[in-house]
C-alpha cells in the first residue's frame with residue numbers, strides 16, 4: 001500500500017508574504033486526493049513542501065511517521081525516493097533524449113545495470129503511450145508528450161506517493177482524460193497514494209477520493225468527495241461550479257462591497273452543477289481500487305455528523321450496495337461497520 005502523508009499546522013511565508021498558515025490534512029494511504037484553489041494560492045508551494053524542497057517556518061509533514069521537515073539530509077533523500085513527482089511542464093532535461101530522461105532517476109538512485117534499466121524504462125514508456133519515442137529530444141515533441149514522459153520518469157522508482165502538479169496543463173481534454181485514467185489504473189494496480197493539484201473542475205469532480213481547497217491563505221476544507229461535492233461551503237461551491245457569484249474574486253478575496261453589488265447584479269447561474277457525479281473507474285480487467293473501499297468506510301463514519309440534507313444527497317447518489325449498507329448502519333445508529 002502507498003504511504004500515509006500527515007500534514008500538521010503547516011505555515012509558509014516568503015519574506016513578508018504569507019502563502020498559507022496552519023494547514024493540516026492527511027492524505028490517506030492508497031487514495032487519490034486533489035488540492036484545488038484559485039491561481040496563486042500556493043498549491044505548487046504545498047507540493048514542494050511535501051518533498052522538502054520548500055521549508056515551512058512551522059509545522060510537520062510525516063510520511064509514514066518520518067517528519068520530512070525535521071529529519072536529517074540522509075533520511076530526507078530516502079523519503080524523497082518514495083515520491084514520484086510530475087511537475088507542470090514535465091521538467092525534463094532539454095539536452096537528454098526521452099529515454100535518458102526517464103532512465104535518469106534509476107541511474108542516479110539505484111545500482112541497476114543498463115539491461116535492467118532498459119526493461120524498466122521501456123515498460124514505463126509503454127504505460128504512458130510513448131513506446132518507441134525514446135530517441136526524441138524534449139524540444140522535438142508536443143507538450144502532451146513531454147507531460148507523459150515526465151510521468152514515466154516519475155514512475156520508474158515505483159513510488160509509494162505520486163504528486164502531480166496540474167495534470168491538464170498543456171493537454172487537450174482527451175489527453176487529460178487519458179492521463180487521469182492512467183492515474184486511476186496505477187492506483188488500482190499498486191494502491192499508490194496520489195495527490196494532484198488542479199483547477200480543472202471536471203477532473204476534480206470525477207478523479208479523486210478526497211478534495212481539499214486552499215483559499216485566502218488557509219485550507220478551507222479537506223474531505224472525501226461525497227462530503228465535498230455536496231457541501232454548502234460557499235468557497236468550495238463557487239469554485240467547483242466556476243461561478244463568479246461567491247467569495248472568490250478576480251484577485252483573491254472580494255471585499256464586502258463588491259460581493260454585495262454582485263449579489264444584486266449577477267443572476268444566479270442556471271447551469272450550476274451540484275452534487276455527486278460518478279467517479280472514474282479503473283479500466284476493464286483491472287481490480288477494484290482498495291482505496292475506494294477504504295474511503296467508503298470513512299464516509300460511513302462521517303454520515304452521522306452531516307446535516308440531513310447532505311446525508312440524503314450522498315445516500316441517493318451512492319452505488320446500490322453501499323447505499324443500502326449505509327442506510328442500515330445509519331438506521332441502527334451504528335457509525336462503524
Ligand SMILES: Nc1ncnc2c1ncn2[C@@H]1O[C@H](COP(=O)(O)OP(=O)(O)OP(=O)(O)O)[C@@H](O)[C@H]1O
Pocket residue numbers: 014019037038039040041042043044045046
Ligand atoms: N521561491 C519563491 N520565492 C518567493 N515567492 C514564491 C516562491 N515560490 C512561490 N512563490 C509565491 O508563492 C505564491 C504561490 O505560488 P504557487 O505557484 O504555489 O501558486 P499556485 O496556487 O500553484 O498557482 P497556479 O495555480 O497559478 O499554478 C505566489 O505568489 C508565488 O509568487
